[in-house]
Structure formats: structure tokens, C-alpha cells
Amino acid sequence: MKKLLVTSALCAALPMAASAAEKPEALKIGMTTFLTGPASVFGVPARDAAEILVEDINANGGINGVPVEITFIDEGAGAEALTSEYRRLVESGAAEVMFASISSGNCQTIAPLAEDLQVPNFMWDCGTQKIFEENDYSYVFRTQANAAPEMLAAVAYLLKTKPDFTTIAVVNQDYAWGRDSWDIFSTALKAMKPDVEVVGEFFPKFGAPDFSTEISRLQALRPDVILSTSWGGDLDTFVQQAAQRGLTNTSTFVLPLAESSLERLGSSLPAGHIVGARGDHYFLHPERRDDDDFKAFMEKYEAETGDVSVYPVFHAAQAFAALQAAYEKAIADNGVDWPSKEQLVAAMDGLEFQGLGRPVKIREDNQGVEDQLMGTSVQAGDYPFATLENIMIFDGDELTTPVGEVSIDWVGGLDASFLDGLKVDTFEN
Amino acid sequence: MSAPLLETRNLEIRFGGVIAANDVSLTIESGRNLAIIGPNGAGKTTFLNICTGWLKPTRGQVLFEGKDITPLPPRKIVRRGVARAFQIPQLFTEHTALENLLIAVAAREGLRNPVRDLHTIPERAEMMHLLEMVNCADVADRTVVELSEGQRKLVDIAVALALRPRLLLMDEPTSGVASSQKHRIMEILVEALAQAQVTSVFVEHDMGIVEKYADEVAVWNAGNVQLRGTPAEVLEHPDVIRDVIGEVA
């Protein structure tokens, strides 16, 4: 029976075994992002990118002829408004696939809701690894990496470029992402460098406008390294206030998400600090910057927004690439005009797709595997803001927690030798 | 002879140097209505406030039916059987005259039923009767703000009576009322007190009222009782005529 289905000409005549949905006049999707509040500097670029991506998809015929329509929900309105709006969108049929969300806290809330509503939901940006480690989902997928590879890449890059530091302090936002990312980073660091001393742990409020008290405390503690996995307005404020009071001269900052703030920080971020991008996302990506699709999108994005692309833009591109690849795979696998929800979900297993970075693969635990790019800031002068040098791209597979294992335990079990075995591509800039 | 209804021993109270009550020892027998007269600002109202626990004396004691009530707050003294009517009527302005009484009796009985309408409590008839006694039955359903000054005075006294006190302390019950009305109010008042067997102490300026309605009179001057006796004795006394009546006439 299987062979018969393969010859598409024949199967067109046969009554379909799987119930194919008929082609809708538009593929409606909903996307949650931060449109208000401090995180809007991070969420608004993603919305702009999504609109450009939808235009591009619809420009060349949509997905198998079906144009895409997108509705945005503002994560800045708070968890309640987000959940009720998310439900209203799905229940009223205004969205068949959802991209949710940026904040790890919101992802933790939305995942069980999506499962409950049985709506395919791509976690297009949030990073907490706990979601797939604490329970398994059939409708929820993550089209990018999670905290484990991202923090491991940061630790690896730190130990490779500055192995002799002794003290470290952390200033993370006080919510799921801030707490989980520090748990993994500190566990991995202690495992690979047992003699490190954590001299200060600060968790200011998400959206805190003022870090002066924490900065005073850090200046008194004088740590060699300061880690901060904060992002958006919080990261901008923290770095600008720290630079103002000279903290960036006395400590090396490790900022795994700072790629998204480079342009806004301008001259505030001096040279010599470690910057990450939660994946291989960089508007001057060493391997991809000369490819036509990459250059075309970068120019179009900069033309419309006046800014360079940052990693939420890349994550949005990945989510759309995954959407397109999933539908095409589902259509091909089942030889139908338009896949049913079950067929779409089935196609996600082992899905391969490529956004604006290296290819990404979805594992059977619905987690995306993505390579990680890290670099060191430098005020090279060809841009009015810091760019990256001594760039290393780590292979994602080696850094992602094996399926079924808990990240904290797996990372805790590593040791210094783990660093030497890593597949790393290094670039000048 | 059982203990006097109310007794004060060496009461003293100061307000920043001014002595409002100076070593006051006074007893009130039940059934004997006492009027307190004296110039303004002599401390008469303060005396009432001490007896009802609103103010605490710097020295001395207040005993009600032989038991010391000096440290008690007004609400505990009221529960023992002392009630107060005020120079400026103290009523629940947004409630009707009848409701003010119903609330008083709800407090007296400690009614706890959270869903029973106040208007349906059995004591409603008793309260309507009380309103009739003070001649305010016709305004039972009017809110306090709509009542005249005289009516408010009477309802204020009725509220005090609703608590079935044994002693009622009144501060100028007829002040602020047209002089033609004063006697009418006192008649209604004395009648109500007699029916309820309530002894009263009332501060008063109008000597005609004192003479007609008080069983005893105490002359209050400079923070203490100067003279006490039947209205006839006191009102003819030369000092009283010079200090108190001269001033009033």
C-alpha cells in the first residue's frame, strides 16, 4: 500500500487514506512579541522582520499557493492579557499556527495552553530548557536552541579566550530566563573550572530602569568577570550605566544576548567584552554574509527599519523557514493539497530548515538544534557601534543536552576535557 | 441603702494648665433628676465626658452603681447602663429617624443575623412607641438631614433611651431650639424619662427649665460644684444670683 501512495499521479485519483484538509484561502498565524515596555526594543524588530518575511512568502505564491496572514499579540500587556488574547485568537479561528513567545515566563504559560487548545505552537525565541525537560508536548515545538547550548557556548568561549580569571558575579533579570540561564551557566562553569568563585548574585526586576545600586556593589566586589543574560532595554540600561561609571574597564563582561543590543549601545560597549547571539545570528555572519538571500534580506530590513538585523529577527526568519518547510514536507509526505493539523505536526519530526544562519534540525523531543556564534566586542570604526572579532561558531549538536536528559545534571557531569573535543570554526571577524 | 447610681471621687483633669475639673466629688441618686448650671466654659461638658469615659481624668475615680468605671472606654460604660445625649445631636445623618433607633436597639441586643432586614426586627414596635413618646412618630421615615433642630434633639435623646439606660447624661437638651418649644420638649422629655424610669443629669442654662423640671440643682463654677440643693434653695442663693443668674438674665 505504501508504494502505491508514492506515485503522486496515481494517488491523486485514489480516495485519500488520511483526511486531507481543503486548501484555506489564507494561512492565518498568530505571533506574540513585545510591542510595549522595555522589551519592545527587542520585540518590535521581530515584528518588522515577520511582516517582511510574510510579504516575501506571499510575493512568491505563499505556501503551496496559500497566502499567509499574521496577527500580533503584545507580550508587554502582561501574562493574563497574553493568555486571554492567545485563546481568543485560536478559538475564534483567527490563527491555525501560533508563534509564541519571547519571554521564557510566557512560554511556560503558553505551552500547556497550546497543548490544551491543540494548536501547533512554535516557541520561536524563548530559551528556558525546562519546558521540554519537565513534560513532553505534541503540539509545541522550538525552532531554535535553548539555554543549554547557549550557556555552554558562552562558558566554552570564556574559558578558551580568558582561562585565568578567578572571580565572577552575575546580574540577571529576575524571571524564568534569568534564573534558569544562571543555573546552567554556573553549573557548567563550576564543572569545568572548579576553582572559580562566585562573589555576587543579583537578580534585578524584569524591566528595572536603574542599576546604580547593583553597580556600586559590583565596583566594591571587583569581580574579574560579570555575566549578564539580560536583553532588550534592561541590557542597554545596565551596560550604559556600568560604562558610565567605569565598570566596563575593571571587569570583563560576558553578555550571551548582547548581539541584539550592539547598535543601540553604540560607543557604550568598549572592546574586549564577550558577546553572544543565542545561535549563529550576526548581521556580518562570516559564512553567510556574502550569500544572495542573506544580503537581500539584510538590505530590505535595513531599508524599512533603518537598523541592522538582530537575533530576534533571525529567530523570526527561522520560525517562518520552519513553517514553510513543515507545510511543504507534510504536503509531500501525504501527497495532499493541504495537510491536516495532524499531518503538519507529524511532519515536524526531524524537520530540516534554514533561516539566515546555518541549517537547523528539530529533534524527536521537538527541540531545535542550532549552532552557536560567540565573539569579542571591538570598536573597529566601520560602524558607529561595536562589532565582533575572534568569532567562534560552535557545533550545536555537541552542546545540546542529549534527548531525555536534564540539562542541569548533564552539564554538571562535564569536565574541562569537554572543551578540547568541541568542533569549532574560528573566524577573524 | 445601695450604692449611689453615680459617684465621682476627687476628679481632676487639666488641659495644658487649665483645670477643667478640680477635685470634684459628686453623687447622683437614682430617681432624682439633677440639673447642672454654671457659666460657660466652667467644665460642665468636660464633666459629662469624663463620666462617660470619653476623657480620662488626671486624678480621681468615677463609680457607677458602686463599681469603678474610670478606665473603661465609652462603649463599655454604655453597656453598663449609662447613656449620653449631646448638645449637638449625634445621629446617623443618612439614616431615617426610625432607623437610628433600630440601629441603637440592634447594638443593645447584639443582633447577629446577617441576612435579616433591620426593619423586620421584633423591637420595631418598641422603637415606634419610643418615637411617639418623644413626639417624633410623624417623621419616623424621614432622614435625619430633613429633620428640624428640635426634632433632631429629641431623636438624639430617644436613641439614648433606646438603650434602656438607668442613667442618662444630657448636654443642654433644649439649646438651639426656639424658646417657645423649650418647655414642650422638656415636658415630653420628663414624661419619657418617668415612663422609662431613667434618672437624668442635664446641663442647662435656662433657669425657668431648671426650676420646673429638676429635682436637684448643682452649681458648677471654676471646675467644681460650688453649691447643691433643691431648685428653690439654689436659685434664691445670693452667690448664685450674682455669679450665675446675673449673667443669664
Add this chain to the structure above:
Amino acid sequence: MDTVSSAARPQAPATGAPGLRLLATLLAVAALGAVPFVAPTMQLLVNLALAKGLAVMGVTVLLRAGQVSFGHALYFAVAAYGGAFLMAAMPGADLLLLLVAGVAGATLAGLLVGLFVVRYRGIFFGMLNLAFSMIFWSILEKFYHITGGADGIRLPRPTVLGMELGRGDFELVLFYLSIALMLGLGWFTIRWFASPMGQLFQTIKTNETRLEYLGVSPRRALLSGYLLSALLCGAGGVIMGVAQGVVTPEYAWWIRSGEMVFIAVLGGSGSVQGAFIGALIYEFVRTYASAFAGDVWQMLLGGFLLVIILFAPRGVIGIVEAIGRRTARSEDTR
């Protein structure tokens, strides 16, 4: 400090009005009951409005005693988090157990805080309640490992009378439970206002001295109403938490307390029906205003409240009653 509820004191109703009001209330409840069938997409919104209405009724109770609390979101959050912790501790917990536990927790909190705040009146009473709610808010926000911090805690779907319901059925049960709570607690509150205890409580607004001289401690009288208000806010909190499926520190934020007072006055200060009408209007404007007029729902509601305060201090219910009386009068004259 007296408040507007003097204006909302039901004057002697005109002939026929009590019947009219009862009829109007029944019609309104019937309309609400039909929502899941007539307008299913609005069911969640109306359910949230009912939860908020329950809490606003708590604030309305205090307004009747001339007191305004700017911290009653505290009890809203205590009940919601109580429910969430209970579900975490007993995964299969029943909805009614959640409701009872949440409301009990809120009432207990009301007693603990109440014993302290009943000593104050006016602005101090309002601000002290605010302080307690901010203390609870910062505990929820900062003690991440216990309270889940800023992201809050999930409140998974409880069972109903032992049955594990699907999402659709559960939300229907929750919807009608909310209506039942509105009717039950609404009826109780209206009757309580008219009861001896309720009347004693409301005298705090006009004359505490006379209350003391009736042999009643004004603080204990205020505490009785305070506990009822905490209970009502607790009920609202549990329903909101279960309806949302997530409870966040936002539940205890001071602006939510301000919202409750806002809605109470908008609907009709001192009126139980006003609390629910105000809540429904508030939720509708908040959800649908952004659809028409961009993200300016706060400005719309702020402007609406200004109009109400300046021109119709007895709130929406006052307007409705005025129209009711006018039609009743015009019928008589015809």
C-alpha cells in the same frame, strides 16, 4: 471622610420601581446566562468580568462605610495564589475545594491585616492597605524559588466533583459557577447591608461617636465589613486565577486595587449591581477599545470615569435608575 455612596443611598423608590429593578436584574442575569450559547467568543471575557465584579463588590462594601482601600488586590492575589499552591500540592484538587481554600485564605489575611488597618480612616486607611498589598506583591515578585517570581505559577485545571473535564466543559462549569457566585454573594451582600450588622457597619460613615455611645466598638464594626470585603475579593481572585490558568504577582499590583475602586465608582458607588455593570463595561472597553482605537483603552476609560464623576456621580447604575424612574413616571402620567 464621607464618600459618594451617600448619593447612592436608595431613595424611597418611586411606585413600581422595586418591581422594575427586580425585573431588570432578572433580565440582565438571563442575558449573562445565555452568553455561552449566543456569543461563545465572549464567554471568557464575561467570566473575567464576573470575577472582577466579585472583587469590586468587596470594595463597594467598604465604600458603604465611607472607607476606600487601595490595596484590596492583596486578597485577590492571596486567594489566587492559595489556589495555585493547593493545585501544586494536590494535583487532583476539586474546583470547589479550591474556591473554599482560596476564600478562606483571603478572609484569614483580611483578619490579620484588618486587625491593624481598622484603627485608621480615610487616606491613611487607603494607603495602609496599599502598603500591605505592595509588601505581598514584592514577596511574590522577588522570592522566585517559592512563588515562581515575576512569571507567576500555573493553575492547572482542577477536577469538578471528582470528574476530569475537558477544556470546553470545564469553562462552561466555571462560567455558571461565576454566575452562581455573583447571585449568591450578591444577594448575601445586599441582605447584609440591610441587616443589623450591616447597618451598624455603615454608620461608620456618618457618626462613629454615636456608634461608640451605642456600646459598639467602631473598629470591630469596621472589621466585620472588612472581612466580608476580603472574602469577596478572594472569591474573585480564585475565579480569575482558574479562568486564566496562571497567577502572576500582577494580581497584587496597586493599579489593580485602584482599578477596583475605579470600577466600583464607575458602576455606581455603593451598589452591588453597579459593581458587576462597571466590571463588564471595563472589560469590554479594555478588550475591544484596542480593536477600534489603537492602544488607548486606558485613556477611554479614564475619560469615561471623569464624565461619570463630574456629571453622574451615582455612576452607571444611577443613570439606569434615573431612566427607569423617568419611564415609570411617564407611564403613570400617560
Add this chain to the structure above:
Amino acid sequence: MNLTIFVLALFDGIAYAALVFIVALGLTLIFGVMRILNVAHGSLYAIGAYATVSLTGAFLAMGFAPVFAFPLMLVSAILVGVLLGGPIEWLLLRRIYDKPEVLQLLVTFAVFMILEDVQRLAWGSQPYFQAAALQALGNVTLFGVTYTVYQLILLPAVALTLLLGLRFFLRRTVIGKLILATTEDREAAQSIGIDADKVFLLTFIVGAALAGLGGALASPTTSILPGMGADMIVLSFAVVATAGLGQIEGAALTALLIGLGRSFAVYVWPETAVLVPYLIMVLVLLVRPEGLFGSPAARKI
């Protein structure tokens, strides 16, 4: 808790207290005179910050020196006072002085909600950062910790000047005496010919300008984003109530108390830093029910 940490906490506390005091000052003045707790004070603070950032940004773009940021702060404060404070009192509050206290409070709450949206429409929701004034004054290093002169010296100095200035204004100048008289007893003041309406309008404009000034002075030390008004105003409520309503000197001391309390908490037990101001407020009001400097109104019967 060694010495350097103690001193550091002290400096941070003073810098923070100065800012909190400046904002609470306007709130206290308005309440002292008009018995209104102005919830919209938070929006006036935020708009003061936004206006300063826009003006400074524009002036810097035109090539003016950063030092111009300081006079611009006064300009934005005055703009907030006159353009917002004036109409709020004149159009709205004037019509409700006879109304119950809760309605007056709710009118300012409604204005707060309106102004929060006005902010978002005018300046969008992304954060602004304009630290020219702060950078212009450079840094100073004490005990190995680098402080900005702006936060450690300028803000406390401005706060002190405002405190002494306002005391002098109220006690020594004619207008000040008028305001004090109206505060004591509005009817009595009117009976001797004081135009209470003009006094209220003036007081509200000065109070609103102080809120705007608070925002203007805060703008270089923080990123300006929606919601900053709500955070600051709830803290000012704590300061004003703890001090005793309408007590200007009291507000200075309680702002210091709360500023130091919060800053020490960050050093000792960071989780409670947000909690401490309200804990102080509850503890103070437990001991002194009318606030530190409030006087209990004797209940006359």
C-alpha cells in the same frame, strides 16, 4: 557588613532618597494645601523625564553643549507645571472640591490613566536614554567605588535647596503665607479675602512642576520607559503617608529613611529591597498612627 559596604550603602541611599524626596515634595505640598492625594503625580513625573530627554536630545543635535541639559530640566518642569498642572486643577479639580474625598482621588486616578496613554502616543514605548547631564559632571571615586557627581552630589544638593527654599517660601513670603493660611482653614482664609481658587491653582502648578522636575532630574540616571510613573508614585505614597500627610519637613526625613532602608536592603538581603519602603511605612504608622510628624486631630463632640 564591613565599613566600606556600610558607606557605599549610605551613599547609594542618599542619592536615591534625594530623588524620592523631590517627587514626594510636590505630592506633599498639594495634599497639605488641597487635601488631595494626586495619583496623576506619577504621570507628571514621567512626562517631565520624557520632555527633558526630548529637549536635551534636540539641543544636543543642534550642537549645543551638554551643560544645556540643566536649564532644560527647569524648562520641562515649568512646562509640566503650567501646561498640565494648570488645566488639571482649573478644568477638573476645581469642579469637585465639594465632592467626597474618594471622588477627588479617583479624578486624579483617571487623569493618571489618560496621561499614561498620552505618554505612549507622544513618545512610543521603547526606552530612551539621555545621560548628557550626568556625563557632563563626570565621576568621583570614594572607597574604590566610582560614583557619578550628578547622583552623589547634585541630586542631594538640589533636594536640600528645594526643602529649604520651599520652607522659606511658605514661611517668609506673602504668597507662602497665603498658602499656609488656606491650608489651615479654607473657609477662614476665604472670609478674610484670600482668593482660595487662585491659591489652589498656584499650589497645584508648583506641585506639578516639582513632579516634572523630579522626572527631569531622574532622566539621566535611568532609562525612560512606560510604567516608570506608576513605580515612583506608589513609593511617594509611602513617603507622604509615613511622614504624616502635608508635612514637608517630614517628607524629607522619611524619604531619607526609605532611601537608606532600600539601599541597605540591596546590600544585606537583595530580595527585600522592593519590600522595605512599605515595611517601614507600616511599622511607623503602627507606632504613630498620624505619621511621624502628623498631629492627631482631636475628636470634638
